[in-house]
Amino acid sequence: MNQRLLAMDLELGWRKESHPIRARTLNDLLRGRSLYAGDMKRSLEEAGLHAYYAYPALALFSVNTEETDLWTRRYAADEWYAVIKRHAPANCAIVPDDKGHIGVIFSWDDQSSITGLYSSITDHEHSFSPQTISLGISNPYPHLSDLHLCYDQALFAIKHRFYQNQSQPIYFSGIHAYANDADYPEDKEDELLHILTGDPISATATVEPAVEAFYEALTRNGPLPVKKVYDATLQLLVSLQLRVKSVFGQSHLGSTPDIAALMQLQTLQELKSSVCGLLEQLGGTSCASDKLNRTLIKRAVTLMEDEYDKASLHYVAAKVFITPAYLSTLFKSKMGVTFIEHLTRIRISNAKKLLKQTHLKNYEVAERVGYHDSRYFSQIFKKKVGLSPSEFRDAN
Numbered sequence: 001m002n003q004r005l006l007a008m009d010l011e012l013g014w015r016k017e018s019h020p021i022r023a024r025t026l027n028d029l030l031r032g033r034s035l036y037a038g039d040m041k042r043s044l045e046e047a048g049l050h051a052y053y054a055y056p057a058l059a060l061f062s063v064n065t066e067e068t069d070l071w072t073r074r075y076a077a078d079e080w081y082a083v084i085k086r087h088a089p090a091n092c093a094i095v096p097d098d099k100g101h102i103g104v105i106f107s108w109d110d111q112s113s114i115t116g117l118y119s120s121i122t123d124h125e126h127s128f129s130p131q132t133i134s135l136g137i138s139n140p141y142p143h144l145s146d147l148h149l150c151y152d153q154a155l156f157a158i159k160h161r162f163y164q165n166q167s168q169p170i171y172f173s174g175i176h177a178y179a180n181d182a183d184y185p186e187d188k189e190d191e192l193l194h195i196l197t198g199d200p201i202s203a204t205a206t207v208e209p210a211v212e213a214f215y216e217a218l219t220r221n222g223p224l225p226v227k228k229v230y231d232a233t234l235q236l237l238v239s240l241q242l243r244v245k246s247v248f249g250q251s252h253l254g255s256t257p258d259i260a261a262l263m264q265l266q267t268l269q270e271l272k273s274s275v276c277g278l279l280e281q282l283g284g285t286s287c288a289s290d291k292l293n294r295t296l297i298k299r300a301v302t303l304m305e306d307e308y309d310k311a312s313l314h315y316v317a318a319k320v321f322i323t324p325a326y327l328s329t330l331f332k333s334k335m336g337v338t339f340i341e342h343l344t345r346i347r348i349s350n351a352k353k354l355l356k357q358t359h360l361k362n363y364e365v366a367e368r369v370g371y372h373d374s375r376y377f378s379q380i381f382k383k384k385v386g387l388s389p390s391e392f393r394d395a396n
Contacts, residue, residue: 047095050092050093059137062133063080092114157175177222179223189214237278300331311343344380
Protein backbone atom coordinates (compact mmCIF):
# COMPACT_ATOMS: atom_id res chain seq x y z
CA MET A 1 0.00 0.00 0.00
CA ASN A 2 1.59 3.30 -0.98
CA GLN A 3 1.31 6.62 0.81
CA ARG A 4 -0.45 8.37 -2.07
CA LEU A 5 -3.19 5.74 -2.15
CA LEU A 6 -3.80 5.99 1.59
CA ALA A 7 -3.74 9.77 1.50
CA MET A 8 -6.28 9.83 -1.33
CA ASP A 9 -8.50 7.45 0.62
CA LEU A 10 -8.46 9.65 3.68
CA GLU A 11 -8.77 12.94 1.84
CA LEU A 12 -11.26 11.90 -0.87
CA GLY A 13 -12.46 8.35 -0.40
CA TRP A 14 -14.77 8.84 2.56
CA ARG A 15 -16.64 11.60 0.74
CA LYS A 16 -18.35 8.72 -1.02
CA GLU A 17 -18.42 6.51 2.05
CA SER A 18 -18.07 8.79 5.08
CA HIS A 19 -20.95 6.99 6.78
CA PRO A 20 -20.94 3.54 5.14
CA ILE A 21 -24.14 1.55 5.31
CA ARG A 22 -23.45 -1.27 7.73
CA ALA A 23 -25.84 -4.15 8.13
CA ARG A 24 -24.38 -5.15 11.49
CA THR A 25 -21.88 -4.19 14.14
CA LEU A 26 -19.71 -6.61 16.06
CA ASN A 27 -22.00 -6.15 19.02
CA ASP A 28 -24.98 -7.17 16.89
CA LEU A 29 -23.16 -10.31 15.83
CA LEU A 30 -22.15 -11.15 19.39
CA ARG A 31 -25.50 -10.43 21.00
CA GLY A 32 -26.30 -14.14 21.07
CA ARG A 33 -23.12 -15.38 22.71
CA SER A 34 -24.32 -18.98 22.70
CA LEU A 35 -24.50 -19.17 18.89
CA TYR A 36 -23.07 -22.28 17.31
CA ALA A 37 -20.36 -21.88 14.69
CA GLY A 38 -22.90 -22.56 11.93
CA ASP A 39 -25.21 -19.85 13.25
CA MET A 40 -22.36 -17.35 13.36
CA LYS A 41 -21.42 -18.23 9.77
CA ARG A 42 -24.98 -17.61 8.66
CA SER A 43 -25.04 -14.29 10.50
CA LEU A 44 -21.85 -13.21 8.72
CA GLU A 45 -23.18 -14.35 5.35
CA GLU A 46 -26.45 -12.50 5.88
CA ALA A 47 -24.43 -9.35 6.59
CA GLY A 48 -22.52 -9.87 3.32
CA LEU A 49 -19.27 -10.69 5.15
CA HIS A 50 -16.65 -13.39 4.68
CA ALA A 51 -17.68 -16.33 6.86
CA TYR A 52 -15.07 -19.13 6.59
CA TYR A 53 -11.99 -19.16 8.83
CA ALA A 54 -9.29 -21.53 10.02
CA TYR A 55 -8.73 -20.67 13.69
CA PRO A 56 -10.52 -17.30 13.67
CA ALA A 57 -9.10 -14.35 15.58
CA LEU A 58 -10.08 -10.71 15.90
CA ALA A 59 -8.07 -7.53 15.36
CA LEU A 60 -9.46 -4.27 16.76
CA PHE A 61 -8.24 -1.02 15.23
CA SER A 62 -8.81 1.90 17.62
CA VAL A 63 -8.59 5.59 16.75
CA ASN A 64 -6.63 7.47 19.39
CA THR A 65 -8.19 10.89 19.74
CA GLU A 66 -8.21 13.46 22.52
CA GLU A 67 -12.00 13.67 22.15
CA THR A 68 -13.78 11.41 24.62
CA ASP A 69 -17.24 11.98 23.13
CA LEU A 70 -18.49 8.68 21.68
CA TRP A 71 -20.06 10.30 18.60
CA THR A 72 -16.79 12.05 17.75
CA ARG A 73 -14.93 8.77 18.12
CA ARG A 74 -17.44 6.98 15.89
CA TYR A 75 -17.14 9.62 13.20
CA ALA A 76 -13.34 9.32 13.24
CA ALA A 77 -13.68 5.52 13.13
CA ASP A 78 -15.96 5.77 10.08
CA GLU A 79 -13.23 7.62 8.20
CA TRP A 80 -10.69 4.88 8.94
CA TYR A 81 -13.25 2.13 8.35
CA ALA A 82 -13.40 3.12 4.68
CA VAL A 83 -9.60 2.88 4.36
CA ILE A 84 -9.32 -0.44 6.17
CA LYS A 85 -12.20 -1.94 4.20
CA ARG A 86 -10.54 -1.07 0.88
CA HIS A 87 -7.10 -2.43 1.71
CA ALA A 88 -7.66 -5.33 4.11
CA PRO A 89 -7.26 -8.87 2.74
CA ALA A 90 -10.28 -10.25 0.92
CA ASN A 91 -10.65 -13.31 3.15
CA CYS A 92 -11.61 -11.41 6.29
CA ALA A 93 -14.63 -9.48 7.62
CA ILE A 94 -14.42 -5.79 8.54
CA VAL A 95 -17.05 -4.96 11.16
CA PRO A 96 -17.11 -1.86 13.41
CA ASP A 97 -18.28 -2.15 17.00
CA ASP A 98 -20.41 0.38 18.88
CA LYS A 99 -17.48 1.85 20.83
CA GLY A 100 -15.60 3.52 17.98
CA HIS A 101 -13.35 0.57 17.01
CA ILE A 102 -13.01 -1.23 13.69
CA GLY A 103 -12.95 -5.02 13.99
CA VAL A 104 -11.33 -7.37 11.48
CA ILE A 105 -12.15 -11.08 11.74
CA PHE A 106 -9.34 -13.11 10.16
CA SER A 107 -7.78 -16.57 10.06
CA TRP A 108 -4.77 -16.88 12.34
CA ASP A 109 -2.56 -17.98 9.45
CA ASP A 110 -3.22 -14.59 7.83
CA GLN A 111 -2.09 -12.46 10.78
CA SER A 112 0.90 -11.14 8.80
CA SER A 113 -1.55 -9.49 6.38
CA ILE A 114 -3.29 -7.73 9.30
CA THR A 115 -0.05 -6.50 10.86
CA GLY A 116 1.14 -5.46 7.40
CA LEU A 117 -1.97 -3.35 6.96
CA TYR A 118 -1.38 -1.79 10.37
CA SER A 119 2.27 -1.04 9.56
CA SER A 120 1.25 0.71 6.35
CA ILE A 121 -1.21 2.89 8.23
CA THR A 122 1.13 3.79 11.09
CA ASP A 123 4.06 4.46 8.74
CA HIS A 124 2.18 7.18 6.88
CA GLU A 125 -0.66 8.40 9.11
CA HIS A 126 1.17 11.37 10.58
CA SER A 127 1.66 12.97 7.16
CA PHE A 128 -2.06 13.41 6.58
CA SER A 129 -3.99 12.72 9.78
CA PRO A 130 -3.94 14.24 13.28
CA GLN A 131 -5.02 10.89 14.74
CA THR A 132 -3.12 7.71 15.53
CA ILE A 133 -4.30 4.12 15.41
CA SER A 134 -3.75 1.32 17.92
CA LEU A 135 -4.23 -2.37 17.17
CA GLY A 136 -5.26 -5.06 19.64
CA ILE A 137 -5.16 -8.72 18.55
CA SER A 138 -6.90 -11.63 20.28
CA ASN A 139 -5.77 -15.21 20.59
CA PRO A 140 -6.98 -17.62 17.88
CA TYR A 141 -9.92 -19.93 18.67
CA PRO A 142 -11.11 -23.17 17.05
CA HIS A 143 -14.62 -21.97 16.20
CA LEU A 144 -16.48 -18.83 15.17
CA SER A 145 -18.77 -19.42 18.14
CA ASP A 146 -15.80 -18.27 20.26
CA LEU A 147 -15.79 -14.85 18.60
CA HIS A 148 -17.12 -13.17 21.76
CA LEU A 149 -13.95 -14.33 23.57
CA CYS A 150 -11.85 -12.87 20.77
CA TYR A 151 -13.67 -9.55 21.13
CA ASP A 152 -13.14 -9.36 24.90
CA GLN A 153 -9.44 -10.12 24.47
CA ALA A 154 -8.88 -7.62 21.66
CA LEU A 155 -10.71 -4.93 23.63
CA PHE A 156 -8.55 -5.63 26.68
CA ALA A 157 -5.43 -5.43 24.49
CA ILE A 158 -6.51 -1.99 23.21
CA LYS A 159 -6.84 -0.73 26.78
CA HIS A 160 -3.30 -1.97 27.49
CA ARG A 161 -1.88 0.59 25.02
CA PHE A 162 -1.30 2.81 28.08
CA TYR A 163 1.67 0.58 28.90
CA GLN A 164 2.92 -0.18 25.40
CA ASN A 165 4.41 1.60 22.40
CA GLN A 166 1.34 2.49 20.34
CA SER A 167 3.16 1.93 17.04
CA GLN A 168 3.23 -1.84 17.69
CA PRO A 169 0.30 -4.30 17.62
CA ILE A 170 -0.75 -5.35 21.12
CA TYR A 171 -1.30 -9.10 21.41
CA PHE A 172 -3.53 -10.31 24.22
CA SER A 173 -1.18 -13.24 24.68
CA GLY A 174 1.69 -10.86 25.50
CA ILE A 175 -0.06 -8.98 28.32
CA HIS A 176 0.86 -9.81 31.89
CA ALA A 177 -1.94 -10.11 34.43
CA TYR A 178 -2.89 -6.81 36.07
CA ALA A 179 -2.11 -6.42 39.76
CA ASN A 180 -5.15 -5.93 41.97
CA ASP A 181 -3.50 -3.20 43.99
CA ALA A 182 -0.17 -1.77 45.06
CA ASP A 183 1.18 0.13 48.04
CA TYR A 184 1.82 3.80 47.37
CA PRO A 185 5.66 4.21 47.28
CA GLU A 186 6.08 6.85 50.01
CA ASP A 187 9.84 6.38 50.07
CA LYS A 188 10.05 7.39 46.39
CA GLU A 189 7.96 10.48 47.13
CA ASP A 190 10.43 11.33 49.90
CA GLU A 191 13.31 11.03 47.42
CA LEU A 192 11.58 13.42 45.03
CA LEU A 193 10.95 15.91 47.87
CA HIS A 194 14.65 15.87 48.72
CA ILE A 195 15.48 16.62 45.09
CA LEU A 196 12.91 19.41 44.78
CA THR A 197 14.03 21.14 47.96
CA GLY A 198 17.73 20.85 47.12
CA ASP A 199 19.86 22.71 44.60
CA PRO A 200 17.67 23.72 41.59
CA ILE A 201 20.47 22.95 39.13
CA SER A 202 20.92 19.40 40.38
CA ALA A 203 17.15 18.92 40.58
CA THR A 204 16.76 19.10 36.80
CA ALA A 205 19.35 16.37 36.38
CA THR A 206 17.88 13.95 38.90
CA VAL A 207 14.09 14.32 38.71
CA GLU A 208 13.71 12.01 35.70
CA PRO A 209 15.30 8.87 37.21
CA ALA A 210 13.47 9.53 40.50
CA VAL A 211 10.11 9.72 38.69
CA GLU A 212 11.01 6.53 36.82
CA ALA A 213 11.77 4.86 40.15
CA PHE A 214 8.42 6.02 41.55
CA TYR A 215 6.43 4.35 38.76
CA GLU A 216 8.61 1.23 38.82
CA ALA A 217 7.83 0.85 42.51
CA LEU A 218 4.14 1.56 41.90
CA THR A 219 3.89 -1.21 39.28
CA ARG A 220 6.38 -3.62 40.85
CA ASN A 221 3.69 -6.32 41.20
CA GLY A 222 2.58 -5.91 37.58
CA PRO A 223 0.65 -3.30 35.57
CA LEU A 224 -2.18 -1.59 37.43
CA PRO A 225 -5.56 -0.51 36.08
CA VAL A 226 -4.96 2.90 34.49
CA LYS A 227 -7.26 4.73 36.92
CA LYS A 228 -5.08 3.60 39.83
CA VAL A 229 -2.00 5.00 38.09
CA TYR A 230 -3.76 8.35 37.62
CA ASP A 231 -4.86 8.36 41.26
CA ALA A 232 -1.30 7.69 42.44
CA THR A 233 -0.05 10.49 40.16
CA LEU A 234 -2.55 12.91 41.65
CA GLN A 235 -1.54 11.87 45.17
CA LEU A 236 2.13 12.38 44.32
CA LEU A 237 1.69 15.85 42.85
CA VAL A 238 -0.69 17.13 45.52
CA SER A 239 1.48 15.81 48.33
CA LEU A 240 4.71 17.19 46.86
CA GLN A 241 3.17 20.61 46.28
CA LEU A 242 2.03 20.86 49.89
CA ARG A 243 5.35 19.57 51.22
CA VAL A 244 7.38 21.96 49.06
CA LYS A 245 5.13 24.77 50.29
CA SER A 246 5.82 23.84 53.91
CA VAL A 247 9.58 23.95 53.28
CA PHE A 248 9.79 27.18 51.26
CA GLY A 249 6.56 29.00 52.09
CA GLN A 250 3.78 30.27 49.83
CA SER A 251 6.01 32.66 47.88
CA HIS A 252 8.00 29.75 46.46
CA LEU A 253 4.94 27.75 45.45
CA GLY A 254 4.84 28.28 41.73
CA SER A 255 3.34 27.00 38.52
CA THR A 256 1.27 24.14 39.85
CA PRO A 257 0.41 20.92 38.00
CA ASP A 258 -2.52 20.82 35.59
CA ILE A 259 -3.92 17.42 36.56
CA ALA A 260 -6.78 17.60 34.07
CA ALA A 261 -4.29 17.71 31.19
CA LEU A 262 -2.34 14.78 32.64
CA MET A 263 -5.47 12.63 32.68
CA GLN A 264 -5.77 12.99 28.90
CA LEU A 265 -2.35 11.42 28.24
CA GLN A 266 -2.62 8.02 26.57
CA THR A 267 0.61 6.25 27.57
CA LEU A 268 2.57 5.76 30.77
CA GLN A 269 5.67 7.17 29.08
CA GLU A 270 3.83 10.40 28.22
CA LEU A 271 2.62 10.61 31.81
CA LYS A 272 6.14 10.17 33.20
CA SER A 273 7.53 12.87 30.91
CA SER A 274 4.81 15.34 31.89
CA VAL A 275 5.27 14.62 35.60
CA CYS A 276 9.01 15.26 35.23
CA GLY A 277 8.38 18.64 33.63
CA LEU A 278 5.80 19.64 36.24
CA LEU A 279 8.02 18.67 39.17
CA GLU A 280 10.99 20.56 37.74
CA GLN A 281 8.76 23.65 37.59
CA LEU A 282 7.56 23.03 41.13
CA GLY A 283 11.10 22.87 42.42
CA GLY A 284 12.46 25.88 40.59
CA THR A 285 9.79 28.54 40.07
CA SER A 286 8.46 31.38 42.20
CA CYS A 287 5.40 32.32 40.10
CA ALA A 288 2.20 31.69 42.10
CA SER A 289 -0.66 29.74 40.52
CA ASP A 290 -3.91 28.11 41.65
CA LYS A 291 -4.35 25.62 38.79
CA LEU A 292 -4.02 22.62 41.05
CA ASN A 293 -6.50 23.97 43.56
CA ARG A 294 -9.05 24.53 40.81
CA THR A 295 -8.48 21.00 39.57
CA LEU A 296 -8.92 19.59 43.08
CA ILE A 297 -12.22 21.43 43.46
CA LYS A 298 -13.38 20.15 40.07
CA ARG A 299 -12.57 16.56 41.05
CA ALA A 300 -14.25 17.03 44.43
CA VAL A 301 -17.44 18.38 42.84
CA THR A 302 -17.50 15.51 40.34
CA LEU A 303 -17.21 13.02 43.20
CA MET A 304 -20.04 14.75 45.06
CA GLU A 305 -22.26 14.62 41.97
CA ASP A 306 -21.47 10.95 41.29
CA GLU A 307 -21.59 9.69 44.90
CA TYR A 308 -23.90 12.15 46.64
CA ASP A 309 -25.56 9.34 48.58
CA LYS A 310 -22.39 8.63 50.56
CA ALA A 311 -20.34 11.81 50.10
CA SER A 312 -19.02 13.59 53.18
CA LEU A 313 -16.24 16.08 53.76
CA HIS A 314 -13.89 13.38 55.05
CA TYR A 315 -14.83 10.93 52.27
CA VAL A 316 -14.23 13.39 49.43
CA ALA A 317 -11.05 14.82 51.00
CA ALA A 318 -9.59 11.32 51.20
CA LYS A 319 -10.42 10.72 47.54
CA VAL A 320 -8.51 13.83 46.40
CA PHE A 321 -5.65 13.25 48.87
CA ILE A 322 -5.98 16.38 51.01
CA THR A 323 -7.14 17.00 54.57
CA PRO A 324 -10.82 17.75 55.33
CA ALA A 325 -9.85 21.13 56.79
CA TYR A 326 -7.95 22.10 53.65
CA LEU A 327 -10.82 20.96 51.39
CA SER A 328 -13.30 22.95 53.49
CA THR A 329 -11.22 26.12 53.21
CA LEU A 330 -10.57 25.56 49.52
CA PHE A 331 -14.23 24.97 48.81
CA LYS A 332 -15.35 28.17 50.47
CA SER A 333 -12.70 30.27 48.72
CA LYS A 334 -13.21 28.83 45.23
CA MET A 335 -16.94 28.04 45.20
CA GLY A 336 -18.29 30.82 47.42
CA VAL A 337 -20.33 28.32 49.45
CA THR A 338 -19.44 25.73 52.05
CA PHE A 339 -18.93 22.07 51.22
CA ILE A 340 -22.15 21.04 52.97
CA GLU A 341 -24.16 23.78 51.24
CA HIS A 342 -23.09 22.53 47.82
CA LEU A 343 -23.65 18.89 48.77
CA THR A 344 -27.16 19.79 49.97
CA ARG A 345 -27.92 21.44 46.61
CA ILE A 346 -26.86 18.29 44.78
CA ARG A 347 -28.88 16.01 47.06
CA ILE A 348 -32.05 18.14 46.90
CA SER A 349 -31.77 18.39 43.11
CA ASN A 350 -31.62 14.60 42.82
CA ALA A 351 -34.41 14.18 45.36
CA LYS A 352 -36.67 16.39 43.22
CA LYS A 353 -35.97 14.15 40.21
CA LEU A 354 -36.83 11.01 42.18
CA LEU A 355 -40.02 12.55 43.53
CA LYS A 356 -41.10 13.53 40.00
CA GLN A 357 -40.06 10.40 38.16
CA THR A 358 -40.55 7.48 40.59
CA HIS A 359 -43.10 6.09 43.04
CA LEU A 360 -40.55 5.72 45.83
CA LYS A 361 -41.76 6.59 49.29
CA ASN A 362 -40.36 9.74 50.87
CA TYR A 363 -38.08 7.84 53.25
CA GLU A 364 -36.76 5.79 50.31
CA VAL A 365 -35.98 8.98 48.40
CA ALA A 366 -34.22 10.32 51.49
CA GLU A 367 -32.03 7.23 51.71
CA ARG A 368 -31.26 7.29 47.97
CA VAL A 369 -29.84 10.82 48.22
CA GLY A 370 -27.88 10.27 51.42
CA TYR A 371 -30.24 11.17 54.27
CA HIS A 372 -30.85 8.33 56.73
CA ASP A 373 -33.20 10.45 58.85
CA SER A 374 -36.35 11.04 56.79
CA ARG A 375 -37.57 13.76 59.16
CA TYR A 376 -34.37 15.74 58.73
CA PHE A 377 -34.63 15.23 54.97
CA SER A 378 -38.16 16.66 54.97
CA GLN A 379 -37.03 19.69 56.96
CA ILE A 380 -34.10 20.39 54.65
CA PHE A 381 -36.21 19.82 51.55
CA LYS A 382 -38.92 22.28 52.68
CA LYS A 383 -36.32 24.86 53.66
CA LYS A 384 -34.67 24.71 50.21
CA VAL A 385 -37.73 24.16 47.98
CA GLY A 386 -40.52 25.84 49.93
CA LEU A 387 -42.64 22.67 49.84
CA SER A 388 -42.51 19.38 51.71
CA PRO A 389 -41.52 16.32 49.66
CA SER A 390 -45.19 15.20 49.54
CA GLU A 391 -46.38 18.65 48.49
CA PHE A 392 -43.73 18.82 45.81
CA ARG A 393 -44.72 15.41 44.43
CA ASP A 394 -48.41 16.36 44.35
CA ALA A 395 -47.65 19.65 42.60
CA ASN A 396 -45.84 17.82 39.81
